[in-house]
Amino acid sequence: MKRHAPSAERNREPLLSVLREVLPSRGTVLEVASGTGQHAVFFARAFPGLVWQPTDADPIALESIEAWRQEEGLPNVRAPLALDASASTWPVESADALVCINMVHISPWEACQGLLRGAARVLPPGGPLILYGAYFIEGRPTAPSNLAFDASLRERNPAWGVRELGAVTAEALKHGLEHDRVVDMPSNNFTVVFRQQGG
Numbered sequence: 001m002k003r004h005a006p007s008a009e010r011n012r013e014p015l016l017s018v019l020r021e022v023l024p025s026r027g028t029v030l031e032v033a034s035g036t037g038q039h040a041v042f043f044a045r046a047f048p049g050l051v052w053q054p055t056d057a058d059p060i061a062l063e064s065i066e067a068w069r070q071e072e073g074l075p076n077v078r079a080p081l082a083l084d085a086s087a088s089t090w091p092v093e094s095a096d097a098l099v100c101i102n103m104v105h106i107s108p109w110e111a112c113q114g115l116l117r118g119a120a121r122v123l124p125p126g127g128p129l130i131l132y133g134a135y136f137i138e139g140r141p142t143a144p145s146n147l148a149f150d151a152s153l154r155e156r157n158p159a160w161g162v163r164e165l166g167a168v169t170a171e172a173l174k175h176g177l178e179h180d181r182v183v184d185m186p187s188n189n190f191t192v193v194f195r196q197q198g199g
Contacts, residue, residue: 001067002068003060004036005035007102011132014186015039016046018193019043023047023097023128026096029098031052031054032085033057033100034054034056035064037066037069041068050076052078053095054078057083085118096127097130098128098130102133103133105153107159109163120177129172129196132189132190134150137190165182172194
């Protein structure tokens with residue numbers, strides 16, 4: 001059953017601008033936590049030279065992704081795969097880039113750790129890991145909306161919450177992922193790019 005997230009409609013164009021700068025021109029993009037599937041088909045259409053591999057841990061999300069894929073009929077969107085970011089093994093062994101949108105704060109810290117560990121396994125030297133969402137950044141004032149968002153997340157699940165970018169960066173470095181850039185996005189969000197060392 002096809003699902004629709006208004007936020008995916010709102011953030012896809014600003015995200016596309018950043019992806020045009022950091023994605024390779026050819027190869028496979030692994031999307032972790034693809035959600036509804038809206039981003040997968042939108043970005044696959046924008047990047048015909050890239051193969052988009054959507055994934056999610058939620059069976060309902062996988063159904064929605066497949067419904068979007070069938071409706072759009074794009075040749076460069078693969079069938080979605082079940083992937084738990086925190087798992088020690090993934091169903092994808094290599095990718096030229098990894099994209100993860102709005103997962104890090106709506107999951108336990110272990111999922112973020114697993115995402116970084118997995119990205120280090122699958123990316124080639126220089127390959128980008130692109131994260132989008134809300135983050136607390138030391139030295140920068142936090143928007144009241146992000147504080148309220150963090151509180152609402154923790155109320156729903158104490159293991160969730162807006163992450164400190166410093167903590168995410170430190171964890172990334174443990175796995176050989178170097179900080180590349182932070183891009184300010186609408187609605188007090190950020191796109192954070194890491195790269196596999198050696199590129």
